[in-house]
Amino acid sequence: MNPGTDPDSDRVRRPNGGRSSNVTMRDVAELADVSIATVSLVVNNKKRERIGEETRARVLEAVAELGYRPNALAQSLVSGQSPFIGMVADAIASLPFAGQILRGAQEEAWRNGYVLLVADTDHAPDITAEAIKMMIDHQAVGVLFSTWYHREVQAPPLLASLPAVFVNCIPQTPEAVSVVPDEVQGGRLATDMLLDRGHTRVAFINSTEEAPSTVGRLAGYRKALAARGIAFDPDLVLPIFPERVDGFQEAGYEAGNELLARTERPTAVFCYNDRVAMGLYEAVKEHGLTIPGDMAVIGFDDQEVIAAHLRPTLTTIALPHYEIGARSVRALLNRVEGAERGHVQRVDCPAVVRTSI
Amino acid sequence: MNPGTDPDSDRVRRPNGGRSSNVTMRDVAELADVSIATVSLVVNNKKRERIGEETRARVLEAVAELGYRPNALAQSLVSGQSPFIGMVADAIASLPFAGQILRGAQEEAWRNGYVLLVADTDHAPDITAEAIKMMIDHQAVGVLFSTWYHREVQAPPLLASLPAVFVNCIPQTPEAVSVVPDEVQGGRLATDMLLDRGHTRVAFINSTEEAPSTVGRLAGYRKALAARGIAFDPDLVLPIFPERVDGFQEAGYEAGNELLARTERPTAVFCYNDRVAMGLYEAVKEHGLTIPGDMAVIGFDDQEVIAAHLRPTLTTIALPHYEIGARSVRALLNRVEGAERGHVQRVDCPAVVRTSI
DNA sequence: CTGAAAGCGCTTACAG
DNA sequence: CTGAAAGCGCTTACAG
Numbered sequence: 001m002n003p004g005t006d007p008d009s010d011r012v013r014r015p016n017g018g019r020s021s022n023v024t025m026r027d028v029a030e031l032a033d034v035s036i037a038t039v040s041l042v043v044n045n046k047k048r049e050r051i052g053e054e055t056r057a058r059v060l061e062a063v064a065e066l067g068y069r070p071n072a073l074a075q076s077l078v079s080g081q082s083p084f085i086g087m088v089a090d091a092i093a094s095l096p097f098a099g100q101i102l103r104g105a106q107e108e109a110w111r112n113g114y115v116l117l118v119a120d121t122d123h124a125p126d127i128t129a130e131a132i133k134m135m136i137d138h139q140a141v142g143v144l145f146s147t148w149y150h151r152e153v154q155a156p157p158l159l160a161s162l163p164a165v166f167v168n169c170i171p172q173t174p175e176a177v178s179v180v181p182d183e184v185q186g187g188r189l190a191t192d193m194l195l196d197r198g199h200t201r202v203a204f205i206n207s208t209e210e211a212p213s214t215v216g217r218l219a220g221y222r223k224a225l226a227a228r229g230i231a232f233d234p235d236l237v238l239p240i241f242p243e244r245v246d247g248f249q250e251a252g253y254e255a256g257n258e259l260l261a262r263t264e265r266p267t268a269v270f271c272y273n274d275r276v277a278m279g280l281y282e283a284v285k286e287h288g289l290t291i292p293g294d295m296a297v298i299g300f301d302d303q304e305v306i307a308a309h310l311r312p313t314l315t316t317i318a319l320p321h322y323e324i325g326a327r328s329v330r331a332l333l334n335r336v337e338g339a340e341r342g343h344v345q346r347v348d349c350p351a352v353v354r355t356s357i
Numbered sequence: 358m359n360p361g362t363d364p365d366s367d368r369v370r371r372p373n374g375g376r377s378s379n380v381t382m383r384d385v386a387e388l389a390d391v392s393i394a395t396v397s398l399v400v401n402n403k404k405r406e407r408i409g410e411e412t413r414a415r416v417l418e419a420v421a422e423l424g425y426r427p428n429a430l431a432q433s434l435v436s437g438q439s440p441f442i443g444m445v446a447d448a449i450a451s452l453p454f455a456g457q458i459l460r461g462a463q464e465e466a467w468r469n470g471y472v473l474l475v476a477d478t479d480h481a482p483d484i485t486a487e488a489i490k491m492m493i494d495h496q497a498v499g500v501l502f503s504t505w506y507h508r509e510v511q512a513p514p515l516l517a518s519l520p521a522v523f524v525n526c527i528p529q530t531p532e533a534v535s536v537v538p539d540e541v542q543g544g545r546l547a548t549d550m551l552l553d554r555g556h557t558r559v560a561f562i563n564s565t566e567e568a569p570s571t572v573g574r575l576a577g578y579r580k581a582l583a584a585r586g587i588a589f590d591p592d593l594v595l596p597i598f599p600e601r602v603d604g605f606q607e608a609g610y611e612a613g614n615e616l617l618a619r620t621e622r623p624t625a626v627f628c629y630n631d632r633v634a635m636g637l638y639e640a641v642k643e644h645g646l647t648i649p650g651d652m653a654v655i656g657f658d659d660q661e662v663i664a665a666h667l668r669p670t671l672t673t674i675a676l677p678h679y680e681i682g683a684r685s686v687r688a689l690l691n692r693v694e695g696a697e698r699g700h701v702q703r704v705d706c707p708a709v710v711r712t713s714i
Numbered sequence: 715c716t717g718a719a720a721g722c723g724c725t726t727a728c729a730g
Numbered sequence: 731c732t733g734a735a736a737g738c739g740c741t742t743a744c745a746g
Binding site for chain 4: 381382383393397398427428430431433434435
Binding site: 715716717718719720721722723724725726727728729730 | 731732733734735736737738739740741742743744745746
């Protein structure tokens with residue numbers, strides 16, 4: 001701390017904007033009276049054996065006194081290793097879902113020494129392109145391209161220029177790697193749970209968009225039936241058109257009414273999602289019937305606001321968003337390392353048992 | 358493109374990990390046969406007048422041919438200006454709300470040439486600290502500290518070391534700058550809308566936590582009454598304890614039953630939030646009454662899944678999350694510039710009219 | 715009109 | 731055991 005010999009004034013201090021945080025390795029070196037190379041070594045705890053105990057202590061003391069923290073940007077520059085993983089999502093804002101993916105991705109990224117650079121594109125192609133460019137410019141090792149609901153997508157052309165993994169979506173490109181929920185398994189699980197409780201006439205209110213969720217869940221429903229030797233009855237699957245009636249709840253309500261008007265009513269119904277179930281509840285109640293007594297119902301998605309607070313609370317199948325997020329960064333990192341060839345990874349959807357079945 | 362004179366092999370190419378993207382300014386310079394300084398000038402479109410047309414064209418061509426993009430990290434290093442704004446949120450995952458804040462913040466950040474570094478802490482103090490450190494290490498110009506519901510917070514100590522703005526929350530520190538929703542205005546608006554429709558006995562089902570939302574909305578409710586010369590009747594505000602009954606819906610249901618059992622029923626009710634309204638709907642229906650005929654109801658939050666799809670659809674007051682996010686980065690940037698002294702900025706909550714009043 | 719040089723904050727062989 | 735030097739990919743005075 002020899003202030004007398006410290007040629008502090010000779011040094012050009014912060015000729016840059018001045019916006020930079022402050023104390024650099026050079027400051028530490030001067031205070032500890034060692035070279036910056038030495039500071040680097042002790043700060044990074046490298047080649048421990050080569051640094052004298054006394055010196056190391058002096059450096060550490062200086063670091064503490066100045067509150068020094070290495071500039072991560074400079075470190076990246078020299079190491080050539082970016083600390084960033086990009087994540088471009090079409091709608092973090094719309095649903096809690098995307099947030100869970102983000103969380104899973106973030107934690108797995110941190111665990112591996114990476115940091116997430118996120119962008120919400122709101123489906124705008126130009127924003128998507130801008131976001132990807134931004135990520136490339138910041139040297140992201142790769143990007144997670146994520147959608148808030150499971151679907152097929154057109155991969156943005158820019159994505160070809162760096163490692164990418166598709167999260168909750170599947171592009172046409174065969175070499176792509178995707179991580180998505182296992183819709184078939186989920187549909188089967190939902191149906192099995194109803195069947196397990198002795199129901200044999202199980203209806204399925206399914207949506208009509210051509211999507212992995214609609215076809216997958218239906219396939220799962222049929223598998224469950226087949227496994228028990230129950231014949232598939234087309235009359236028991238009710239198609240809904242949420243876009244025509246302004247929402248899933250509305251569609252579920254109508255489908256429910258149709259179901260309840262039948263002479264031979266199903267005793268249980270598997271709903272395409274919790275919103276549909278919410279509408280169905282409404283119909284059942286208007287008919288003076290009770291759930292699950294007169295009709296058992298199971299949903300899909302585990303959308304907390306609805307599922308946990310309907311009367312009765314809704315048993316449902318959860319979408320494994322957190323896990324999908326986490327696995328996506330693992331897949332991306334593998335891909336960066338050169339491992340991980342194109343394929344889609346399906347993650348199990350767990351049941352959340354409440355009181356509607 | 359003189360390959361003969363290009364001493365390519367003399368240059369040490371990418372002695373780093375090899376992870377780095379690829380083409381550098383040096384590559385462009387060689388291809389265009391100019392110095393890297395020149396490349397820099399044309400790429401950044403600086404000192405235009407000083408670059409010959411012919412040269413500029415040659416450089417641009419090389420840039421295009423190689424697909425060169427500047428390394429943003431290196432640029433930051435030399436300019437001393439970070440492109441990052443940190444955003445630490447306690448729960449992006451839980452609700453759609455936080456996502457809207459993120460979106461608003463992101464767009465405003467991009468507009469100003471910044472990029473968001475986001476971290477979801479799930480309320481864990483150690484993760485919060487780690488996140489802030491990470492942001493400091495990456496030279497973020499400042500951080501947005503955001504909570505998913507409006508409340509008072511204890512500012513993390515680390516936040517003292519760089520410019521910060523509190524988003525959707527208010528710390529005790531007086532010099533802090535906060536951006537929050539205007540609860541009083543919102544409460545008043547909700548009540549006014551009911552009053553405007555001729556109701557005079559307007560109940561308010563309010564939550565009991567000591568929070569800006571509960572006290573603010575109540576204040577707004579009273580103001581609206583006072584402005585019309587309607588005496589405040591304490592019996593008309595029903596306290597609920599959502600944590601005791603496992604949810605707002607459940608609490609709203611119970612409060613609804615209590616209200617409906619009264620001999621002199623209110624004709625309209627302002628609910629603390631949409632979830633409470635959802636529970637109230639249930640109670641009203643069980644009593645064989647209709648909304649808004651027998652009872653008008655207005656909510657708060659505009660939680661899409663609920664508000665837009667209840668039967669009848671719910672009129673409610675929206676939380677201006679997007680705007681809060683956008684204003685927060687404006688405030689942060691001002692703070693970085695040295696302007697913006699400590700204060701709290703309240704953003705108006707707009708009404709979303711549907712069919713329940 | 716253009717290039718050489720210094721420098722941003724670091725790390726890593728290479729000497730000694 | 732420790733320091734000087736080169737270099738990461740850029741930008742910006744300063745010469746010419």
